[in-house]
Amino acid sequence: MAGLADWYAAHGRHDLPWRATRDPWAILVSEVMLQQTQVARVLDAWPAFMAEFPDPGTMAAAPPGAVIAAWGRLGYPRRARRLHDAAVVIARDGWPEDLRALPGVGAYTAGAIRDQVHDEDVPAVDVNVRRVLERRAGRLLTPKEADAAYRRTGRPLRGRDRFLAIMDLGAAVCRARDPRCDGCPLRRGCATRGPLTGEVRARQAPFEGSFRQRRGRVMARLRAADAVAVGELDAEALASLVADGLAVVTRGRAALP
DNA sequence: AAGGCGGGGCT
DNA sequence: AGCCCAGCCTT
Numbered sequence: 001m002a003g004l005a006d007w008y009a010a011h012g013r014h015d016l017p018w019r020a021t022r023d024p025w026a027i028l029v030s031e032v033m034l035q036q037t038q039v040a041r042v043l044d045a046w047p048a049f050m051a052e053f054p055d056p057g058t059m060a061a062a063p064p065g066a067v068i069a070a071w072g073r074l075g076y077p078r079r080a081r082r083l084h085d086a087a088v089v090i091a092r093d094g095w096p097e098d099l100r101a102l103p104g105v106g107a108y109t110a111g112a113i114r115d116q117v118h119d120e121d122v123p124a125v126d127v128n129v130r131r132v133l134e135r136r137a138g139r140l141l142t143p144k145e146a147d148a149a150y151r152r153t154g155r156p157l158r159g160r161d162r163f164l165a166i167m168d169l170g171a172a173v174c175r176a177r178d179p180r181c182d183g184c185p186l187r188r189g190c191a192t193r194g195p196l197t198g199e200v201r202a203r204q205a206p207f208e209g210s211f212r213q214r215r216g217r218v219m220a221r222l223r224a225a226d227a228v229a230v231g232e233l234d235a236e237a238l239a240s241l242v243a244d245g246l247a248v249v250t251r252g253r254a255a256l257p
Numbered sequence: 258a259a260g261g262c263g264g265g266g267c268t
Numbered sequence: 269a270g271c272c273c274a275g276c277c278t279t
Contacts, residue, residue, distance in 0.1 A: 030274090031274065031275095032275095033274090034273090034274040034275090035273095035274070035275045035276070036262090036263085036272095036273060036274085036275055036276090037263085037264085037265090037273065037274085038265080038266075038272085038273050038274090039273090039274075040265095040266080041264085041265070041266085041273095042274090073263080073264065073265085074263080074264080075262085075263030075264045075265080076262060076263055076264090076275090076276090077262090077263075078262070078276090078277090079262095079275090079276085082276085082277095103276095103277095104275090104276065104277090105276085106275060106276050106277085107275095107276095108274075108275065108276090109274085109275075109276085112274070124274085126274045126275075127272090127273070127274070127275085128273095128274065129274085167274065170274090171274080176271085176272065176273085177267095177268085177271075177272080178268095201271085201272075202259090202260090203270085203271080203272095204261095204262090204271090204272090205261095206269085206270085207263075207264070207265095208269095210263095211261090211262095212261080212262060212263060212264090213263080213264090215262080215263080216263055216264070219263085244262090
């Protein structure tokens, strides 16, 4: 069986448009969009979004609401709000040494950007990478253990290629459901060769009828119009959006900030 | 450590 | 009718 490097060369997602650039802004946008959102949906949204906000200065000069509107139905609109906040920071101060100083950028996203932009070789463990590492190890891993396992995986790949190869393997082969172990380049040395016993994921409450759905409906109204009479909207959901900086209310009318 | 936060595609 | 998704932030 060929190694991970050969598998990645043949089966990696080399078609994804944000992989064709090393522009940190373009990659930051893609990573934030990809937080808890499938690749296929980001693929639909990223090009037009980048055309509207090609650099941090352009986004910083726009009101947050323009970014929230452009975010569309990607979900978790607070990501759009934080991305605008990040753009303001970058436009004013430049890129911080520690990317986690940017709103909406945590340990994973910071590592993913460093790997992809500068070809650094730092662990970036998302749900896909974690699944690969834990199944290979045969047990659940703490964050520190996962970082150590990451460094032992995929050699001689390093940096950007190591990150993307493990990521793609997790998405296409070492899948959450129905893993395709027969075609896995890491089969040799894998402890489980299948789902890990006790591999559980926090289950989310049903969306139908939820407060999240109510918030989403108000967001959709605000995206579609310049302003909406407060009386037409779900008051609790609107208050929650205002608290998150996703809506403003002036003189009885609600709008994007 | 746990809970909140969209929305859609796939089974 | 669930399951799962390139997480992050607050409590």
